[in-house]
Amino acid sequence: MPLKADQKILSTKIKLFKITTIIPERYGYKDVAIQWFVYDRKHPVAPYQDMIADYRPGDSCSEAWVDELFTADEAEKFVGYLKEGDIGCRHVVDEVNLPASGNLFPVQAVCFGGPSGRYDPRWDEKYVLPFVVQGFYDLRAHEPLPGVMRSRDHGDAFVESRLIFTPEGKFIRAPDLEKNRGLHL
Known part of the structure; x- marks a missing residue:
């Protein structure tokens, strides 16, 4: 079903982003990627039907996927926080094409434990941003560092x-x- 004209206009106005940090060495592995996501967003940043193609009300997976994305302001503030304690990391900010389509699956729904886990920057006393962020990593996707004893x-x-x-x-x-x-x- 095609979008209404006003939906297309709104969709081009709102910009949402994904943020990934590449850490050169972590837990004995090389170039570990942490995929950051907004956690526990209370209200959507725009109507879901404007951000999700073929939106079906109550589609909790698609809604949660969109809620995990960063607004431009949140992305700028969070990357600024990350750069304060930067130890040679690379931060990648990618704009998401909206309206999004396909099988949208939120990061927070991925099981973790063992070689995968989450990082919560709120453990850092320097984290004072007004929104909650968590990061997900999976060591199985990364090359072990040679000569590093784990x-x-x-x-x-x-x-x-x-x-x-x-x-x-x-x-x-x-x-x-x-x-x-x-x-x-």
């Missing part, structure tokens, strides 16, 4: 730290469950 593989660390709640009401450490029942997590 204390343990992140996947192994995740499995070793996991607790399973059994139907009998007991907690079992994942490695013990694997030994006892031959399960692979």
Whole structure:
């Protein structure tokens, strides 16, 4: 269904962005990418039907995907914050084509643990921006640095730290469950 004329005009006015930081060395891996996203946005920056082609009201995945994007002002402020503590990182800001179409899947819906994880800059006392941002990384997509000793593989660390709640009401450490029942997590 074609967009209405006023929707096209609004869509060209609003600009939204994705931000990725490339860290030269992180966790023993080379050029680790952190994909940043706005987290827990309370209100959309524009009507969803203006930002999502063929929008269906209540499409929570598409809505969350759009809500994760940065406005121009947010992108400028967040990249400014990142550059304050920069250690040779590269920050890439990409404008998103609107209205967006296709299967839109938000970063915050991606499972993490083991070699993938999240970073929350609010842990940094210097983070004082009025919006919440989180970052997602996945080490499986990156090359290990040669000669760097890693204390343990992140996947192994995740499995070793996991607790399973059994139907009998007991907690079992994942490695013990694997030994006892031959399960692979």
